[in-house]
Amino acid sequence: MPAFRSLRALFLGLGLMAGATPALAASEAISLPDTRFSFDGLFGHFDRASAQRGFQVYKEVCSGCHSMHLLAYRNLRQLGLSEAEVAGIAATVQMMDGPNDEGQMVERPGRASDRFKSPFPNEQAARAANNGAYPPDLSVITKAREGGADYIHALLMGYGDPPAGMQIADGMHYNKYFAGHQIAMPAPISSDGQVEYHDGTRATVDQMVTDVTQFLTWAAEPELEERKAMGVKIILFLTILGGLAYAVKRKVWADVH
Template identity: 45%
Template structure:
């Protein structure tokens, strides 16, 4: 009996001692645990940073392996602060689009009326529109009919739908050129570089059937074949139709198509700056006139004797 009591008392004493010792150890183990947590977090941070650096290095290595070129900057005549388009170049660019680009690319957001006062007179624009036959209708009998184009009609689409366009171009869909200058990084510089940058594919680059190599096109492999060559068309004004001249004129025309308000915007800027200059001069004169008495007066204090 006494042995059992002693065993129970000893067990209780051991438990209480353990509790106290555990309490004391807990106070020390908190610091150790926090230190271990900081070490763990530091290790995780290092690992995460290393993984991020590895991903960044791989990403850069992939980009370094890419042979795409950025288009060089060209001194376009319309890029000045108050510079307008070269309208003779715009007319030649329309000729290039009509005779070369329109065979595959549409401009469904540009109407013939937009040419009036820019590249053609009203009579010339009507004649250009009248050369196209447009499907219209229905008529009184409910049937569709063909009619000559008019100023309100858009430029004709060379294909009836996207599937027909892909079938005619080995699965590639020729993009619409209405806003192509704004849709491509580099703008007109990219268009000019793309049209004049066709070359032989470097070693190791495999092209599929129907593809061509152009270093300015993302990926290098482009389904559009080189379209501009020397003397591929004849300009109405007699300008020598070299490949670079053709590319320059059509790039200018596509820039105008993307920003038809370009000249009006700069004309309005000139007017606003002129009016603002006059208002600033008048305001300065009135300020000098009104404040002259205040700025030239002399204030004197004369106390009473």
């Protein structure tokens, strides 16, 4: 029976922890709150101050379990960090490099050109540290989950006590926005002041969740602002072209009755 419960907990938790898109049961539909972000809408843009705070939340809270292997430290320059700040952030981690002249792998301080360091050397080590569940890479997590940023925000805010009579499997946690409402990942952001923001912003749970969601959305779609700007230009061009075409048509056919 203990083995059965462990397997049941593992399969229930794989929806998020293994990186698979959670599938809702046919009889249940979870309605996500419509969270308003600065990047929403046709003219939306990233709040870089929020995204910088979100990176701090990722670094101090999420990076202990979740990798972001598609990002390099130099990409943080796009968030407004200076070259010196990026170099300082990269230098706080030790990266494996080599082999050296003796054929040995050696550790060195990180560089801006390095990709974000993974918290585990391989998938097996990650599973061993998380009761068999595999924490997904967060590089494109907002694009990999139905609901995008709204889902990530709702999920991180959705932890709480289960309803009366609901049985939670061993090693699982209640989350009202997760399919099945049982998730292997404990609440990563659980109390005000969990992170001390460098810019002095008050770190409430909602503020930290909003900021890290902003950062994760930027990480998944760093070209979002350029894409929206190009879309606006194309719409304006087609509008003007359509007006000119209509004016020419009226002029050409003006004498035809």
